[in-house]
Every structure is written in C-alpha cells, then in structure tokens.
Amino acid sequence: GQQVMQIPQYQHVQEGEDFTTYCNSSTTLSNIQWYKQRPGGHPVFLIQLVKSGEVKKQKRLTFQFGEAKKNSSLHITATQTTDVGTYFCAGYNNNDMRFGAGTRLTVKP
Amino acid sequence: ETGVTQTPRHLVMGMTNKKSLKCEQHLGHNAMYWYKQSAKKPLELMFVYSLEERVENNSVPSRFSPECPNSSHLFLHLHTLQPEDSALYLCASSQGAHDPGELFFGEGSRLTVL
Numbered sequence: 001g002q003q004v005m006q007i008p009q010y011q012h013v014q015e016g017e018d019f020t021t022y023c024n025s026s027t028t029l030s031n032i033q034w035y036k037q038r039p040g041g042h043p044v045f046l047i048q049l050v051k052s053g054e055v056k057k058q059k060r061l062t063f064q065f066g067e068a069k070k071n072s073s074l075h076i077t078a079t080q081t082t083d084v085g086t087y088f089c090a091g092y093n094n095n096d097m098r099f100g101a102g103t104r105l106t107v108k109p
Numbered sequence: 110e111t112g113v114t115q116t117p118r119h120l121v122m123g124m125t126n127k128k129s130l131k132c133e134q135h136l137g138h139n140a141m142y143w144y145k146q147s148a149k150k151p152l153e154l155m156f157v158y159s160l161e162e163r164v165e166n167n168s169v170p171s172r173f174s175p176e177c178p179n180s181s182h183l184f185l186h187l188h189t190l191q192p193e194d195s196a197l198y199l200c201a202s203s204q205g206a207h208d209p210g211e212l213f214f215g216e217g218s219r220l221t222v223l
Binding site: 004 | 111149150151152154199207208209210211212213215216217
C-alpha cells in the first residue's frame with residue numbers, strides 16, 4: 001500500500017535561519033496537502049498541491065510538488081518563533097490519504 | 110474555533126470502563142473521520158463516514174466502536190481499552206470523502222487508559 005515518508009523527524013534552528021521538510025511517497029499521488037500542528041494543538045491545513053511541478057508561496061512558506069508527483073517539500077525562509085510546531089504532509093491517491101510522521105520544528109530566539 | 114468541536118478534551122479511564130468521545134461539526138460537511146495520534150507515529154486513520162455511512166474501517170480493534178447518527182455528529186465508543194490505546198483522538202470533517210480536500214480537525218480528545 002501507499003507509504004509516505006517525511007524527513008527530518010526533528011529540526012532545531014536559530015531564529016532567522018531557513019527550514020525545509022521533505023515528503024516522499026512510494027506511489028504517484030493525485031495531490032498532497034500540508035498541515036501545521038502547534039504544540040498542544042491540532043493539525044491545521046496550510047495548502048494543497050495538485051499539479052506536477054507546482055510551486056506555491058504563502059508569505060515565507062514555499063511549497064513544491066515534484067514533477068513525478070511523488071515528492072513534496074515545504075521551505076520556510078527566515079524562521080520566526082511563531083513557526084514552531086510539527087509540519088505534516090498528507091498524500092492522497094485512489095481514495096487513500098496517508099500522513100507523514102511529521103517534522104517537529106523548534107526555533108531558538 | 111475550527112467548526113469541529115470535540116468532547117471531552119481529556120479523559121482518563123480504566124481498562125474495564127466504557128466511555129464515549131463526541132464530535133460535532135458545524136461546517137455542513139458530508140464526511141467525518143476519526144484519527145489516532147500517538148507519539149512519534151503518523152496520524153492513523155481509524156474510521157471514515159460519508160453521509161452517515163461508514164466507508165472505511167482500517168482494521169481497528171472492536172473495542173473501538175464508531176457511531177454516526179447524522180452528518181453533523183460522530184461518536185467513538187470505547188470499551189475494554191488497553192494502555193497502548195492512550196493517545197490523542199482527533200475528529201475531522203471534509204466536504205466529501207472522495208478526494209476530500211482540506212480536512213478540518215477538532216482540538217482532540219486526550220485519552221489515558223490506566
């Protein structure tokens with residue numbers, strides 16, 4: 001069955017540094033979503049990517065969907081303390097949505 | 110306020126207890142989900158309901174019993190749980206179950222089984 005791997009598991013950065021998390025699927029995806037979960041909170045939807053090679057930006061966040069629609073990345077430029085939390089990808093194909101294990105980001109002021 | 114409300118937020122129960130988790134969505138969605146979130150594990154889909162009919166059950170032990178009386182309410186009945194069932198149980202909703210798009214999550218019910 002479909003598997004979604006996400007790396008790294010943890011990332012600790014100094015405020016102002018960049019951060020990237022990567023998501024890889026064992027199968028081609030119809031779309032991929034990204035969620036953010038603050039400590040003690042619940043997952044909140046960030047974005048959905050559908051097209052091969054798609055790139056979307058939300059302020060300091062840049063999301064990419066690979067040409068083969070099997071991988072994706074989330075890049076945060078100049079992290080802030082408000083960026084702390086766990087970032088999850090969720091790949092969807094054939095009525096099956098699988099979440100990655102998440103990348104937990106901590107930011108040192 | 111996410112539009113998806115879960116109660117209780119915290120629950121402690123013994124292995125012989127029977128309890129229920131409740132979820133209500135105010136978004137007019139047609140699909141509702143139960144997910145289990147354990148430490149260092151991906152979110153695990155437990156049940157999916159579309160228009161009050163169960164469409165997926167991912168080999169969840171029978172000690173977890175879902176109920177969806179209408180498209181706005183979802184319950185998870187708990188009976189004879191094990192300590193390893195301790196986790197955050199998240200309810201979510203979406204417009205539909207097929208190619209669901211954005212999932213709206215509740216704040217979760219933190220379950221501890223003693």
